[in-house]
Amino acid sequence: MPHRKSYFELLEPNYLFPQVKARAEAFAKSKPEVKLASFGIGDVSLPLVSSISKALEKASYEMSLSSGFKGYGPEQGYLWLREKISDEIYQNKISPDEIFISDGAKCDIARILTWLPPKTTFALQTPCYPAFNDAIHLIAGKQIQYLDCELLTACPIDIESISADVLVLVNPNNPSGHLLDKQVLQSLINQSFKNNFIILYDSAYQAFIRDENYPKSIYELEGAEEKVIEISSFSKRAGFTGLRLGWSVISKKLRYKGCENSPVDDFRRLIQTLFNGASYLSQVAGLAALSEEGLKETTIQLNTYLHRAQILAKGLKQAGMQVSGGMHSPFVWAKPLQSQLSSWQLFDYFLHELGWICTPGSGFGKKAEGFVRFSGFASQDSVDQALSQLSSFDTFNFPKEF
Ligand code: PLP
Numbered sequence: 373m374p375h376r377k378s379y380f381e382l383l384e385p386n387y388l389f390p391q392v393k394a395r396a397e398a399f400a401k402s403k404p405e406v407k408l409a410s411f412g413i414g415d416v417s418l419p420l421v422s423s424i425s426k427a428l429e430k431a432s433y434e435m436s437l438s439s440g441f442k443g444y445g446p447e448q449g450y451l452w453l454r455e456k457i458s459d460e461i462y463q464n465k466i467s468p469d470e471i472f473i474s475d476g477a478k479c480d481i482a483r484i485l486t487w488l489p490p491k492t493t494f495a496l497q498t499p500c501y502p503a504f505n506d507a508i509h510l511i512a513g514k515q516i517q518y519l520d521c522e523l524l525t526a527c528p529i530d531i532e533s534i535s536a537d538v539l540v541l542v543n544p545n546n547p548s549g550h551l552l553d554k555q556v557l558q559s560l561i562n563q564s565f566k567n568n569f570i571i572l573y574d575s576a577y578q579a580f581i582r583d584e585n586y587p588k589s590i591y592e593l594e595g596a597e598e599k600v601i602e603i604s605s606f607s608k609r610a611g612f613t614g615l616r617l618g619w620s621v622i623s624k625k626l627r628y629k630g631c632e633n634s635p636v637d638d639f640r641r642l643i644q645t646l647f648n649g650a651s652y653l654s655q656v657a658g659l660a661a662l663s664e665e666g667l668k669e670t671t672i673q674l675n676t677y678l679h680r681a682q683i684l685a686k687g688l689k690q691a692g693m694q695v696s697g698g699m700h701s702p703f704v705w706a707k708p709l710q711s712q713l714s715s716w717q718l719f720d721y722f723l724h725e726l727g728w729i730c731t732p733g734s735g736f737g738k739k740a741e742g743f744v745r746f747s748g749f750a751s752q753d754s755v756d757q758a759l760s761q762l763s764s765f766d767t768f769n770f771p772k773e774f
Pocket of ligand 1: 414475476477478479501542546574576604605606607613617618
């Protein structure tokens with residue numbers, strides 16, 4: 373082997389969610405009598421809706437016939453799916469040849485970072501989905517500007533100070549659950565022209581936006597096509613965390629600094645080399661998720677998760693925490709009103725005292741120390757358990773130390 377890549381030194385030994393899982397498993401082993409309620413890892417808990425599973429059954433049968441078998445598909449994804457996304461998600465403002473179907477948003481984070489030049493610098497919100505921090509460290513090294521943000525929302529405080537080449541924006545935010553409004557988004561796009569950065573926009577939770585006053589797509593805003601690369605996913609909108617499907621938008625209006633080559637052509641060239649296209653079955657399932665019936669069924673599922681998040685938010689607030697989220701996102705982001713416990717101490721408190729598994733906020737950025745995240749993707753059983761426990765006391769009794 374050559375030497376170890378020094379960038380590994382920049383990472384924690386384990387990614388956040390395996391750490392949470394390991395601690396919860398160790399606790400479960402030592403206290404098998406405690407009933408656990410899981411609000412930790414943000415994985416979906418409801419099964420695929422029937423329009424999607426029927427489409428999968430039909431497509432897998434087709435694959436067993438000489439006439440229906442499919443080998444490698446187009447690297448960019450089947451045109452019928454790109455047309456459907458263009459129509460359903462972007463009202464045809466983004467054309468199918470600007471849409472790149474992926475095997476999930478996380479994989480495209482890696483591909484997009486590989487595409488950008490090695491010395492590219494990045495600005496991150498706090499709190500922020502940790503894959504961005506870790507992937508930038510692994511692929512690009514240390515070049516991250518951690519923006520000062522309002523910690524309850526992840527909204528950047530001083531946008532004029534953004535000095536990186538790329539601003540990473542997760543909206544609705546994971547973990548804060550906060551949704552930036554049109555005005556803030558437009559001012560960030562305007563600033564990207566002034567300070568010469570682009571926005572890498574993660575809209576994995578876009579399907580949870582319910583309020584008509586908020587833009588559903590960033591491309592509704594002026595100048596966005598020239599400045600925004602969007603990464604999105606079917607994981608949370610339709611329960612595809614196991615199936616794997618997502619997409620990215622590389623607009624034809626994007627321009628490199630100092631050369632006329634087309635970013636769309638280059639990204640296509642990159643995926644021709646690094647990716648052989650998403651699975652045909654997942655793409656068929658994605659088409660079904662965006663059909664009339666699929667949208668109807670998945671909206672019911674998403675509303676269920678939102679409802680669970682809202683119940684959690686209300687309970688946590690009544691028991692003495694300040695909270696955000698749960699309105700346009702399945703996540704509830706919380707901090708005790710009165711306690712100096714660190715995020716991992718809070719994690720231990722909830723696990724040991726109540727059997728609840730949450731996610732420590734410091735895993736979403738060092739400055740988010742003292743916060744924890746609860747996920748509305750939890751099962752109904754977990755939510756019911758938490759509700760019944762909450763009804764037996766007025767406020768959390770956080771110790772000074774844990
Ligand atoms: N982006 C955000 C903000 C996420 O929270 C997640 C998963 O939790 C992903 C991307 C990953 O999505 P995918 O399952 O499509 O890789």
